[in-house]
Amino acid sequence: MDVLTQIRKPVEREMKDFESLFGITLQHQNPLLMIALRHVLSRKGKLMRPILTLLAAKKYGEINDSVLHAAVSLEMLHTASLVHDDVVDESGVRRGQSSVNALLDNKAAVLVGDYLLSTALKHAAMAGDLRVVDLVARLGQTLSDGELQQLSNVKSDEISENQYFNVIRRKTASLFAVCAEVGALLSGASEDEIRRLGEFGTYVGICFQIRDDVFDYYDAEVGKPTGNDMKEGKLTLPVVHAVLQPGAETWHETALKVRAGRATEEEISALVDFTKQSGGIEYARRKMDEFREQAIGLIGSDGNEAVGEALRLYLDFVLKRVS
Known part of the structure; x- marks a missing residue:
């Protein structure tokens, strides 16, 4: 039995119900929209976020x-x-x-995204609890805030871990946190239990993003060729750590050029190599291990024991995933 199957085991029946409902939701009469929705459904991935929601609900x-x-x-x-x-x-x-914008075009992709957002709010309302609507709406604000923060960083001369973590907490970790919170909330968990699972989700999300960032230096199988983040002007944790080391002032300037979109292919390639040689990847992995320890402590021994074990496996799967 592979790890993902073990993780899903306590909620396997309910995950099939989720996938059925999700598939039905991605149906429409509009031919153009149907093309986009079928494309979205075909690349649904491992469904890590709904798995977390269902596990959080079943824990309590x-x-x-x-x-x-x-x-x-x-x-x-x-x-x-x-x-x-x-x-x-x-x-x-x-x-x-x-991507949807490559399949269609930017105008159609924006409208498809708007349709999906509206559908998200519809299902939040169908949950029958205004607290869910509030959490989903505020999450949408947080995700947009993170994207805007990343855009505003382009004009800043600052490069710091604090800046990096502020963005990924909004863009990635917030979603995992709310997935866990909503599951716990709807299952009748206490305020403390909801808080703990929300914090667990936050640490999972941070680890998920750092792991994704590390992929960019080695693995093209996830659809991110080596150095692609830098080509998009993104400075992730490995390079941030590398250019903040003493004696790396020249590389710091190169990193600012990367973020501003002014770096050449040669400069990006050189900065990728410098990051690897300067221990940036190893540092990112150490940070993931630190966050893992904090997350493990939040699972606790209360509630459904099988789900608690699945949450531990879930966390380790995020840290060790290869795609």
């Missing part, structure tokens, strides 16, 4: 229709944000497949 209670609608809402919001991000980044590839 049962998974009902409200939880399923909330999970669909959050996955729709996540998908909408990716569609919009690809337009903003002018990216033609997402996880090794064509």
Whole structure:
């Protein structure tokens, strides 16, 4: 049994219900929209976020229709944000497949993203709890805030870990946090249990993004060729650590050029090599291990024991995933 199957085991039946509901939701009479929605459905990936929502719900209670609608809402919001991000980044590839804007065009992709966002809010309302609507709406604000923060950083001369973590907490970790919070909330968990699982989700999301950033230096299988982040002007944790070391002032200037979109291919390639040689990758992995230890402590021994073990496996899967 592979690790992902083990993780899903406590909620396998409910995940099938989720996938059925998610698939039905991605149906429409409009031919152009249907092309885009089928494309979105074909690249749904491992469904890590809805798995987290369902596990969080089952840790302290049962998974009902409200939880399923909330999970669909959050996955729709996540998908909408990716569609919009690809337009903003002018990216033609997402996880090794064509992005929606590459399949259609930017105008159509924005409208598809808007449709998915509206569908997300519809399913949040169908969860039957105004707290879910509030959490999903505020999450949408947070995701947009993170994207805007990343854009504003382009004009800054500052390069810092604090700046990096401020962005990924908004753009990535916030979604995992809300997935866990909503699942716990709808299962009747206490305020402290909801808080702990939300913090767990935050650490999972931070690790997820750092792991994604490390992929960019070695692995093209996830649809991100080596150095692609820098080509898009993104300075991730490995390079941030590398250029902040004593004696790296020249590389610091190169990193600013990268972020401003003024660096040549040769400069980007040289900065990638410098990052690797300066221990940037190893540092990022150490930071993931630190966040893992904090996350493990939040799972606790209370609630459903099988789900607690699945959450530990979930965390380790995020840290060790190869795609």
